Amino acid sequence: MAKRGSRPAGGRGGGAPEQEPPPRDRSKVTINDIARLANVSKKTVSRVINESPLVRSETRERVLTIIKQHGYTPDPQARALALRRSFLIGMIYDNPSPQYVVNMQRGILDELEDTSFQLVLRPCDRADPRFHEKIEAFVVQQKPFGVILPPSVSEDEKLAEMLRALNCDYVRIASVVLDEPARMVRTHDFEGAAAAARHIAALGHSRIAHIHGPKTFRSAHERLAGFRQGLAESAIELDKALTVEGGYTFESGVECAARLFRRKQRPTAIFAGNDEMAVGVYKAARDFGLKAPEDVSIVGFDDTPMASRVWPPMTTVRLPIRDMGRAAARLLLRQAAGVEPEELIAFKPELIIRESAAPPKNG
Amino acid sequence: MAKRGSRPAGGRGGGAPEQEPPPRDRSKVTINDIARLANVSKKTVSRVINESPLVRSETRERVLTIIKQHGYTPDPQARALALRRSFLIGMIYDNPSPQYVVNMQRGILDELEDTSFQLVLRPCDRADPRFHEKIEAFVVQQKPFGVILPPSVSEDEKLAEMLRALNCDYVRIASVVLDEPARMVRTHDFEGAAAAARHIAALGHSRIAHIHGPKTFRSAHERLAGFRQGLAESAIELDKALTVEGGYTFESGVECAARLFRRKQRPTAIFAGNDEMAVGVYKAARDFGLKAPEDVSIVGFDDTPMASRVWPPMTTVRLPIRDMGRAAARLLLRQAAGVEPEELIAFKPELIIRESAAPPKNG
């Protein structure tokens, strides 16, 4: 049985003598107490809390001192009710990679630390016919302060439109510019894939395959285009017959690579659209008795922990997911504060050269 | 600039004619509207919402119909303010494995789906001197409905005590019984490790090593004890010289295995306390020119995705993390509703036999 409300006075139950003096029960201090103690109206305390400039600095200092003295923190639920807006930041995602999800969460939480904002999770499925309806219900009921949309949720134009109509602030993380700078964190997937292509080409490969992600992901298009571009710089044309579509999953990586390996003219290098699929290529290679990098060079994208644990350690492209999450959260808070970003926030990927790509044997 | 409040009437901005009729703006329907329409007091509507038995069934039906008709959902912030308790479920964790964290989140979210509860994340660091203070601040400020504590946070007795003092409901997930059944989800790590031991022993090994997790994790003790017990059943005594402490990380797995491999009498099998360390053993084995399972059998614990992607596919022990998360959330909601569980909820691990363990060469 919940016994909320019968909270014993003093709070934390008689501490041992060697402990520091128990902090006063902060849960009881309200805006009224502060107002009374500071000899001002609660409205003035409210102004101080909300950093209104309409307070004499002397008054502000006095109030601030009392607040600190009593460890007062405004009640988020009460503020939410009055403001018709909660202090929850929603992360709405459908990304299948746990590593991506966790890193992004960490980044957002980094930025939210020591604020009164809380991170709330909304996993979802874009294939669900009630997808938009469910998110609308969430937004209407919880009135989140704002939401963060990583790919591929970020690419849903109807969702963005709905959020705007509901006056819900949001930040989209995507590999292409889909929105105004105040609502975008951009990743240069194109550049990352181009770097991978340059590296593979410089190694001397010419029969180069690419397993790209599903067409419903913009990143899949960007990485494909970037790869093609990087190859073109070395006067190599990406062979359509060696370009296949995977599902960003391990299994699809295995299948696509097997298909590639069954050709009479095998590719000597494979660039997979993400690490998951690249690890699938590792497996297919072993199934075909092929060694990496001697028989096939393999390059991935993401630099998940698996990339460095697998054998041989994987050459891949790294995007600073955690930093991206942090940037998205910061942008969201600034957006709410009315601060316009000077320029579009963007992240460049980095090529991580390890041991899975080498010159071709017969090169 | 946030434009909250200037929400246009009608909500979602003129839909195209082919769209379904726009749902009424649910954000505006309040308990007062329902009360007026149902011809009762708002208190009665409140009783219906809260499933109080003190309502004539006829009245309840009438109110329920109106509620459904207007798609009314009570405002969580307003309820929270009145109840002095929010509808947030906190997950407080320090588990280093992203896979564990994500699976547990999924389980909790499964159970919370279609309720008004939201999952809020609180990663933390038990080594932080302000650890308890920070969590206390979270609980006091957010007044979460309850919190879920996976290992090793669940093992912190001081934390549990603090939560009780603050009247905050919680559920602990741990490998040993630390609390009453209403507050515990137990995992039989002991059994899982014993099964691993039996499997290794049955394969014919006798020089068997164990890399256990840090002593600050109860699971490390349980797995060690279970492993010892499983071996004892085959009259094998766990060799102290072959029992080393790792940190549940890849790197520590590499180091510990290397130390083991440098001995004149190498172990023919290694049981690692988790998959991360087991993958470290894979690496060390390669560094020493040892092949698995021919030269060393390797067994892990957790069955992370990596276990099946690595070569050779890893024999390991699987705990149903997602189910555990779901069970923890369900228990928390029942606890709040005053329902006592009939018995302790517990999960048994399963041995997943793949290809990394085989009879010893010279066996």
Added chain:
DNA sequence: CTGAAAGCGCTTACAG
């Protein structure tokens, strides 16, 4: 079984 009053802890207009 039902309701009118007061209150949860804040903020938004509106005055001054």
Added chain:
DNA sequence: CTGAAAGCGCTTACAG
């Protein structure tokens, strides 16, 4: 620059 009044949308005693 500051404040008294009213309100956000619910619920808890208290009556009946």
